[in-house]
Amino acid sequence: MKNLNKLALLLSLVAICSTVFAGNEDRAGEAGASEILLNPWARSGGFGNANSTSLRGIEAISLNVAGLAQTNGTELAFTNTNYLSGTGIKINSFGLAQPIGETGVLGLSVVSMSLGDNEITTVDLPEGGIGEFSPTFLNIGVSYGKTFSNSIYGGLTVKLISEATANARTSGIALDAGVKYVTGKYDQIQFGITLRNVGPPMKFSGNGLSVRTSLPGDDFNRTLTSRSADFELPSQIMIGVSYDFFLSGTDTINDKLSSTHRLTAAGNFTSNSFTRDQISIGAEYAFKEMLMLRGSFVYEEDVLDENLTRTATLGPAVGASVALPLGKSGTKIALDYSFRATQTFDGTHSIGLRLNL
Numbered sequence: 001m002k003n004l005n006k007l008a009l010l011l012s013l014v015a016i017c018s019t020v021f022a023g024n025e026d027r028a029g030e031a032g033a034s035e036i037l038l039n040p041w042a043r044s045g046g047f048g049n050a051n052s053t054s055l056r057g058i059e060a061i062s063l064n065v066a067g068l069a070q071t072n073g074t075e076l077a078f079t080n081t082n083y084l085s086g087t088g089i090k091i092n093s094f095g096l097a098q099p100i101g102e103t104g105v106l107g108l109s110v111v112s113m114s115l116g117d118n119e120i121t122t123v124d125l126p127e128g129g130i131g132e133f134s135p136t137f138l139n140i141g142v143s144y145g146k147t148f149s150n151s152i153y154g155g156l157t158v159k160l161i162s163e164a165t166a167n168a169r170t171s172g173i174a175l176d177a178g179v180k181y182v183t184g185k186y187d188q189i190q191f192g193i194t195l196r197n198v199g200p201p202m203k204f205s206g207n208g209l210s211v212r213t214s215l216p217g218d219d220f221n222r223t224l225t226s227r228s229a230d231f232e233l234p235s236q237i238m239i240g241v242s243y244d245f246f247l248s249g250t251d252t253i254n255d256k257l258s259s260t261h262r263l264t265a266a267g268n269f270t271s272n273s274f275t276r277d278q279i280s281i282g283a284e285y286a287f288k289e290m291l292m293l294r295g296s297f298v299y300e301e302d303v304l305d306e307n308l309t310r311t312a313t314l315g316p317a318v319g320a321s322v323a324l325p326l327g328k329s330g331t332k333i334a335l336d337y338s339f340r341a342t343q344t345f346d347g348t349h350s351i352g353l354r355l356n357l
Contacts, residue, residue, distance in 0.1 A: 032231035040093035042352035046319015046338030048296030050282035053192035053240035058095035065155030068145030079352030088116030107143035168208030174199035
């Protein structure tokens with residue numbers, strides 16, 4: 001009962017925050033730093049973010065940081081993403097998770113997004129031809145996950161957001177907080193809720209907001225500087241649930257279930273402050289936790305109409321993972337791949353490598 005009271009309190013706090021930061025689709029386009037909404041990891045990408053609650057380890061930092069508390073040993077991960085194939089946009093992500101003490105796990109994530117080379121244009125040269133510039137986005141997150149009991153986990157992430165072009169830049173801070181509740185005889189049922197991207201407004205500064213010109217009646221060129229408008233962060237609430245079906249070949253050792261075949265069904269509801277809400281459903285099949293296949297579908301209003309949809313990544317997503325042990329020490333290495341369909345361009349491909357020590 002005490003654990004349930006703690007869970008109810010945490011969920012109430014998150015629900016209160018959701019009413020404060022909630023918005024509607026009429027505000028679409030008013031927020032900035034939308035790159036912090038992207039999931040940069042391959043394994044959960046193939047699940048279409050439907051596994052926000054069942055995630056454990058480094059990848060949980062992106063969707064529900066409470067899953068970081070379930071990390072077993074040191075974990076390293078790297079993923080390269082070809083975002084919206086054909087645009088030249090690349091995302092590289094690196095993560096490190098390290099247990100500290102008996103109930104805590106410290107995590108570090110670094111996500112770098114490159115938008116490729118773009119022509120420098122001016123009022124006098126709208127076609128360019130005078131050089132190129134490469135905008136870059138960088139997000140660095142420091143996370144902490146804690147085990148409150150055998151069934152309740154929580155976590156918090158502090159993110160540093162940086163966006164820069166050749167002559168303008170901005171930076172800001174955002175917070176993520178999440179909780180998850182695990183129940184069932186073999187911990188096969190999981191519920192979770194997370195609040196993402198809560199922080200103060202950001203705005204750009206730099207020479208890109210200035211121009212050299214002459215005023216009427218003035219023979220001298222002067223520098224005029226424009227003021228950048230503030231923009232809010234794209235906060236959101238995610239609520240997820242998952243259930244593990246342990247199929248043939250099950251065995252119990254010290255009350256821990258070992259299954260040859262596992263099937264996980266998961267669903268997630270995302271309430272966005274600045275655009276339409278989304279529902280994700282997905283399933284994952286695992287053979288001896290060595291070979292995993294997953295598929296999912298991301299739905300929002302008008303998902304099948306390219307002229308009315310407002311989100312690039314919608315519809316089906318698929319993925320696969322191969323995890324192999326290295327010796328008898330318990331060390332594992334895994335290769336992850338995912339493909340996410342997009343309304344325009346040729347989809348998003350991600351490939352990642354994970355090492356569990």
